[in-house]
Amino acid sequence: MALPLLNEHPRTAIPCAQKVEPREMRDLRLLARVSCELPVFGMALESSRFFTATVKDVSLGGLRLEFEEPTLRAGETVKVKPGRGPAGINCRVVWTRGYEAGLQFLDPPARVARSWVLPLLCPERGTDQSNRRRYIRVRxxxxxxxxxxxxxxxxxxxxDLGLGGGMIRCDRSFARGTKLFLRLGIGEHEALETQCEVVNCQETGQGDHRCHVRFLDLSPAQMRLLGRYVVELLKACSY
Structure with missing residues (x-):
């Protein structure tokens, strides 16, 4: 799936594993997941059954639930929400195993990026480096x-692009800590313009440099826009 940027048409390469387990489970495993512990309420839409569960990990493609007793069946459509506040997210049950189930989001990417899911994927400032690496990163x-x-x-x-930063390739090197202006866009979404800071920069030996950058002081609107970018990239690796 090609995702044009600012009226251009680059090829977007998102790695899809080449193997053996059912495609839906395989692709779910490809999405970087963040561990969490969030109680949620849900309803199986076809049967109107209500249930409670705990979200054990989440990505922009889906989530894993844990139950006190086996509750769902593969193929069911459910709505899941954390408490009475946020709106529910529609999901399809992809797999069940004992007291766990894997769910795929069915709602449009823009809605997922505005939902209660996104804050789970955005560690607060001050988290340790191991947690920062858990940001979704899409090649x-x-x-x-x-x-x-x-x-x-x-x-x-x-x-690669994530909610916390990314890796860029360019023709020159930048010192660690250098503040940069960055502009990119994807598909029909508006362009993202923001500041970033160079974490490290290395020469590739092929006449260019690869720099890891982290985004600085993203506004809520910028974070939502960035979330939509990441969702679009993840959706390019279809279920």
């Missing part, structure tokens, strides 16, 4: 521009 090949805020911007390619 991609998205063109954009990057450079110091005062000017001198140059073309770059985003090689």
């Amino acid at each position: 991609s090949e998205l063109p954009g521009i990057v450079g110091p805020p005062w000017g001198g911007q140059l073309p770059m390619t985003v090689l």
Whole structure:
């Protein structure tokens, strides 16, 4: 699936495992997951059965529930929500195993990115490095521009993208801690323009450099937009 950026048409490469287990389970396993412990309420839509469960891990593609007793069947459609506040998310039960079930989100990517799911995927500032690595990271090949805020911007390619940052490829090196302006877009979504900070930068030996960057001070609107980008990339690896 090609995902155009700012009227361009780059090829987006998202790795899909090549093997053996059922495709739906295989692709669910490919999505980086964040461990959590969130009580939720749910309803099986066809039978109107209510249930309670705990979300044990979550990604932008789906979640894993744990029950006190076996509750759901593969193929059922359910609505899940944490308490009375947020709206529920529609899901399909992909697999069940004992007291656990794996669910795939059925709602459109934009709705998932605005839902109660997104905060679970965004660790607060100050979390340790091991938790920061748990940000969803999707491999991609998205063109954009990057450079110091005062000017001198140059073309770059985003090689992976997550809610906390990403890895870019460009023609020059930047020192650790350098603040950069970054602009990219995907599909019909508006462009994301934000500041980022270089975490590290290495020469590839092929005439370019790869820099890991983290996003700085994203507003709620920017975080929602970035979430939509990541969802679009994840959805490119269809179930």
